[in-house]
Structures are given as structure tokens and as C-alpha cells.
Amino acid sequence: MKIIFLLAVLLCPGLACAGKTSDAILERGQLACGVSTGVAGFSAADSKGEWRGMDVDFCRALAAAVLKDPNKVRWSPLTSQQRFTALQSGEIDVLSRNTTWTLGRDAGQGLVYAGYIFIDGQGFLVHKRSGVMSAKQLDGAEICVQTGTTTEKNLAEFARASRIRFKTLMFENLRAVLKAFFSGRCQAFTADASALASIRANDSGKPEDYVVLPERISKEPLGPVVRRGDEDWFAVVRWTLFALLEAEERGITQANVDALRARSDDPAVQRLLGVGEDVGKPLGLDREWVYRVIKAVGNYGEIFERNVGPASLLQLPRGINALPRDGGVMYAPPLR
Numbered sequence: 001m002k003i004i005f006l007l008a009v010l011l012c013p014g015l016a017c018a019g020k021t022s023d024a025i026l027e028r029g030q031l032a033c034g035v036s037t038g039v040a041g042f043s044a045a046d047s048k049g050e051w052r053g054m055d056v057d058f059c060r061a062l063a064a065a066v067l068k069d070p071n072k073v074r075w076s077p078l079t080s081q082q083r084f085t086a087l088q089s090g091e092i093d094v095l096s097r098n099t100t101w102t103l104g105r106d107a108g109q110g111l112v113y114a115g116y117i118f119i120d121g122q123g124f125l126v127h128k129r130s131g132v133m134s135a136k137q138l139d140g141a142e143i144c145v146q147t148g149t150t151t152e153k154n155l156a157e158f159a160r161a162s163r164i165r166f167k168t169l170m171f172e173n174l175r176a177v178l179k180a181f182f183s184g185r186c187q188a189f190t191a192d193a194s195a196l197a198s199i200r201a202n203d204s205g206k207p208e209d210y211v212v213l214p215e216r217i218s219k220e221p222l223g224p225v226v227r228r229g230d231e232d233w234f235a236v237v238r239w240t241l242f243a244l245l246e247a248e249e250r251g252i253t254q255a256n257v258d259a260l261r262a263r264s265d266d267p268a269v270q271r272l273l274g275v276g277e278d279v280g281k282p283l284g285l286d287r288e289w290v291y292r293v294i295k296a297v298g299n300y301g302e303i304f305e306r307n308v309g310p311a312s313l314l315q316l317p318r319g320i321n322a323l324p325r326d327g328g329v330m331y332a333p334p335l336r
């Protein structure tokens with residue numbers, strides 16, 4: 001995989017000739033979507049092998065937009081370490097997997113972030129019986145961390161700034177980290193707080209025995225990533241994210257999308273649903289693409305509520321991930 005990437009860099013400086021990803025997707029008849037190996041609520045296969053979660057719904061939305069079918073997705077489960085190489089080498093079209101947007105990842109690696117789908121921060125999961133209530137009480141503790149993450153460096157910086165020492169136990173595989181943490185080999189597991197809520201609720205077997213500590217020691221804006229050099233595909237991914245937000249803003253839901261398409265006289269709604277000004281053409285899509293996206297997965301708010309919201313297994317508050325009118329930062333430029 002690395003060799004292919006090196007060849008691509010040599011032949012296409014700056015990866016400017018990455019080719020038309022949309023054409024490749026159409027030809028293949030499937031979107032190649034990189035997900036995690038299993039973080040419930042974001043991307044995880046259920047007992048029937050069906051992929052579910054916010055990041056999964058985002059890939060289904062892309063497939064609905066481009067291939068007119070949300071089920072035409074090939075899922076590639078990737079560890080933290082594997083994810084960027086898989087995207088660079090062309091194995092996947094998009095990485096949609098709790099991946100933090102940072103300068104170093106967004107520039108200089110042949111990759112580019114299309115936006116953020118969930119804003120998070122790094123936290124700590126501990127065993128309740130330890131009595132630990134704050135990360136500062138973890139001085140001298142052994143902390144489990146997954147390699148290839150922003151988590152590693154944040155932890156070291158937090159320790160230095162707080163004048164405490166940790167012993168870090170590093171693992172490449174999430175299942176191995178969880179085994180170490182649940183068996184008591186480390187006193188805490190540090191990762192994105194949303195992933196910790198997921199692990200506590202879904203993987204611990206006894207959520208009441210574990211606590212996510214209140215500290216958030218970093219900024220972790222998670223979002224979809226594509227290869228640099230294909231602006232057309234980048235635009236499709238970015239505007240699919242914006243369309244999900246704008247649909248929420250305009251009150252378009254999976255349940256009312258047909259009725260609104262048939263009867264709404266609001267030009268903004270008509271545009272979105274393919275019966276007004278054409279918002280498909282500039283993206284190389286047909287005019288009904290947003291209609292199909294909302295019909296397939298619902299608007300951003302619905303995706304949030306279903307997968308990670310207060311009534312879901314994870315029970316996460318909407319918080320900063322709300323629309324601006326509700327005090328959040330999920331803002332979409334006008335779709336017109």
C-alpha cells in the first residue's frame with residue numbers, strides 16, 4: 001500500500017492528478033468508505049453485520065447523492081494507524097471515522113478535511129471503584145492509549161502542563177486496549193469523550209462500574225477526509241455535510257421530505273428538494289440529490305439523535321454540535 005502511495009506521489013506531485021473519484025465510484029458502483037473497526041454510535045457493525053452510526057450514515061448519504069442508493073457502500077474497517085494510508089493509497093474514497101481535523105493532517109499529507117460532523121474533546125474513562133474524580137488524581141497511573149491517534153500527544157502535553165506523570169500503555173488495536181483497561185492493567189483509558197461514552201455503554205458490560213471524568217483536555221473536531229487534488233469530489237463531500245445541516249435548519253426530515261417536496265412553496269426548501277433552483281449541477285449531480293440524502297438518512301439532527309443523542313445508547317447531549325440558532329456551531333453556508 002505504501003509503495004502505491006509513493007508511486008502516486010512521484011507521478012503526481014501534490015497528488016494533483018488523483019483522478020476523478022466520482023467517476024471511479026460510478027464505475028465501481030460502490031462508494032469505498034473507511035470506517036473504524038467498531039465504535040458504536042459512530043461506526044460499528046451490528047449483530048447482523050449491518051454498519052451503523054453517524055459516520056456510517058454520512059457514507060450512506062454520499063452513496064445516496066452519487067449512486068442514488070444509500071446501500072451501495074463498501075465498508076473498510078480501519079484501525080487508527082491504518083486509516084490515512086488507506087485513503088492516500090486510493091483503497092477508500094473517503095475516510096468517515098472519528099478522525100480529528102488538525103493542521104498536520106489537513107496539509108502536507110495529500111489529504112484534506114471536508115468539515116466536521118461531530119465536535120469532541122479528549123477525556124478519561126476510569127473504573128468507578130478507583131474513586132478517581134478528576135484526571136489530576138491520575139498522577140503516577142498507567143493509562144491505556146491507542147497508537148496513531150491525536151490522543152497520544154495530547155496526553156503527554158496534558159501531563160507536562162499539569163506537572164503529573166503517567167505511564168502510558170500503547171496498543172494498536174482497540175480490542176486490545178479495551179481488554180487491558182477492563183482487566184485492570186491500566187487505571188484509565190484516554191480517547192475522545194464520545195468514544196469513551198460509547199465504550200462505557202456498549203463494551204463494558206456494566207456501564208455503572210465506569211465513569212468518564214469531567215475534563216476535556218483537547219479539541220477534537222471529527223470529520224470526513226478525502227485525498228487532495230480532486231476538488232470535485234471534495235465539493236460533493238463537503239456540500240453533503242452542509243445539505244444535512246441545511247435540511248435540519250429548514251425543518252426537512254426523513255418523515256416529511258416527500259410531503260414538502262410535493263407541497264412546499266418555500267424557495268429554500270424547493271431548491272433543496274429538487275423542485276426549484278438546481279443545486280445539483282454545480283456539483284456534477286442531478287437536482288434531486290439532497291432529496292435522496294434526506295430520504296435515506298434524515299437531516300443532521302436526526303442522524304445525531306438516532307446514533308448518539310440523549311435517547312440513544314450513548315446519551316450524548318447535542319451541546320456544541322447544535323445549529324447556531326440553538327447555541328451550537330454547526331453552520332452551513334447557503335445551498336444555492
Ligand SMILES: N[C@@H](CCC(=O)N[C@@H](CS)C(=O)NCC(=O)O)C(=O)O
Binds near residue numbers: 037039149196
Ligand atoms: N479522534 C482521534 C482518535 C480517533 C481514534 O482512532 N480513536 C480510537 C480509540 S476510541 C478508535 O477509534 N479506535 C477504533 C479502531 O481502531 O478501530 C484521532 O483522530 O486521532
